[in-house]
Amino acid sequence: LIKEDYNKKISFYDKKFLVTALREKRYTSEFEVALSKRQFKMYLQAQVTPNGNVCGAEALVRWIHPESGLIPPYEFISVFEKSGLIHKLDLFIWEEAAKKLAEWKKEGRDDLHISVNISTKDFQHLDLFATFTNLVRKYGISPQKLKLEITESSMMLDLEKQLLLIDKLQNFGFDIEIDDFGSGYSSLNMLKSIHANVLKLDMGFLRNIKEVDALRAKDILKSTVNLAKVLKMTVITEGVETLDQVEFLTQAGSDYFQGYYFAKPISVGDFEEKFLKQ
Ligand code: C2E
Ligand code: MG
Ligand code: MG
Ligand code: MG
Numbered sequence: 001l002i003k004e005d006y007n008k009k010i011s012f013y014d015k016k017f018l019v020t021a022l023r024e025k026r027y028t029s030e031f032e033v034a035l036s037k038r039q040f041k042m043y044l045q046a047q048v049t050p051n052g053n054v055c056g057a058e059a060l061v062r063w064i065h066p067e068s069g070l071i072p073p074y075e076f077i078s079v080f081e082k083s084g085l086i087h088k089l090d091l092f093i094w095e096e097a098a099k100k101l102a103e104w105k106k107e108g109r110d111d112l113h114i115s116v117n118i119s120t121k122d123f124q125h126l127d128l129f130a131t132f133t134n135l136v137r138k139y140g141i142s143p144q145k146l147k148l149e150i151t152e153s154s155m156m157l158d159l160e161k162q163l164l165l166i167d168k169l170q171n172f173g174f175d176i177e178i179d180d181f182g183s184g185y186s187s188l189n190m191l192k193s194i195h196a197n198v199l200k201l202d203m204g205f206l207r208n209i210k211e212v213d214a215l216r217a218k219d220i221l222k223s224t225v226n227l228a229k230v231l232k233m234t235v236i237t238e239g240v241e242t243l244d245q246v247e248f249l250t251q252a253g254s255d256y257f258q259g260y261y262f263a264k265p266i267s268v269g270d271f272e273e274k275f276l277k278q
Contacts, residue, residue, distance in 0.1 A: 143173035
């Protein structure tokens with residue numbers, strides 16, 4: 001009986017592994033065509049002030065696959081990171097963001113910014129200083145409007161080199177945002193060495209929380225916002241899903257919000273329809 005269970009387990013894992021491996025292979029082989037056929041789309045999720053006025057958006061990629069439909073990033077980002085393709089995808093999304101910012105500027109909406117995600121692998125494959133400075137020059141936009149989201153994992157390889165890069169980008173006028181603080185891959189270590197401009201405090205921290213831990217969790221959030229303020233950072237609370245969270249974090253001092261409570265990531269067309277048409 002034990003042996004049988006063991007075999008079952010093995011075949012379960014084998015199957016899962018096989019499915020993943022096949023998917024990786026398929027995605028990787030489809031990448032170039034997908035990119036050239038513009039199957040990757042920049043979606044936008046609004047970032048708002050405490051009273052709900054939109055001040056910008058985060059660019060989040062979606063793969064609109066001809067057979068599978070909309071594929072979310074958690075299914076393919078890590079695959080493209082592994083196969084070394086992610087930087088091509090990111091370059092595409094960053095350019096889409098810059099293009100959109102130039103368009104908004106022409107329409108008199110240069111109050112809006114777009115935050116883009118930078119993969120850990122991008123730090124190894126790209127000259128990020130040249131890439132971002134060329135991009136804002138090409139599209140005639142202010143570096144202030146293209147915000148750069150990074151996580152701690154990007155800093156792990158060759159910290160000294162990355163710190164210099166961040167410093168150069170900031171001197172040029174870019175804002176650096178620490179993504180996923182509090183529930184993802186960003187910790188106090190990150191705050192110690194990187195003088196980032198923005199802290200993105202992730203409400204994933206509150207998901208599946210036990211009743212007894214709720215007060216404690218609130219104290220931690222309040223202190224984290226304070227910590228960011230002491231370090232002169234702007235705070236964006238991300239992943240807000242309830243009015244309760246918005247009220248509490250506004251009181252705690254969060255400057256901006258991003259989350260399903262206000263808006264989900266949507267296509268650029270829908271975003272403009274919803275937020276920019278009066
Ligand atoms: P992220 O940068 O932390 O983006 C925020 C994620 O939280 C998004 O997931 C967003 O849809 C989700 N989210 C926003 N509000 C809420 C909420 O109220 N509740 C919950 N439960 N979730 C919320 P998404 O779009 O699936 O992206 C996942 C991750 O994939 C991103 O996390 C980012 O790390 C990565 N990613 C997305 N687009 C890109 C890209 O263009 N380039 C790179 N390198 N990574 C990307
Ligand atoms: Mg992000
Ligand atoms: Mg995040
Ligand atoms: Mg995240």
